[in-house]
Amino acid sequence: MQFIYPINFVGHDEWMESGYALNLSSGDVITRDGVVLGKWRVAAYNPEFDHEGGQYEFIADGQDSISFSEGFGVLDSRANRGFALSNLTRKIKQLYDAEH
Template structure:
């Protein structure tokens, strides 16, 4: 079954609906065919302080070094987080194209 996007962040919605709990701040990255590309995670954020930002990171291993990253300014701002998420996914697509 094809996935809806060229780059899919599995369980990203779970992280949002959890209230940004660190336990849920990661997941798989799959392409539209369901092939595993690596892992996404959110780093450098405080789930109890929504006036600070954080950073989306993509790595080949769950705890591996980030290959792609994109910072966002405010955790609770859909605009800040949404723009960063869009740029983050585009960077993963660019990285994949260059492989």
């Protein structure tokens, strides 16, 4: 699998395309070079109510608890989700850069 972004959320596009299916709301977070950084997931949302929010969560590899989270106000708003995902990505990249 080829990764084009510095930080990639594997399965995120499939989750969105599915209509926010609960069983697809998580996946790996991997660098462009194939380094697994941890897992992402979307929590506190209901796919039946896409006008409500939720939150993205990141769990660093080897950890049991959430390292970072970012809430969004409207599930079916690309802008709301995009802003939250952008903030989460920045935090993950800063953590990765600080460790390397």
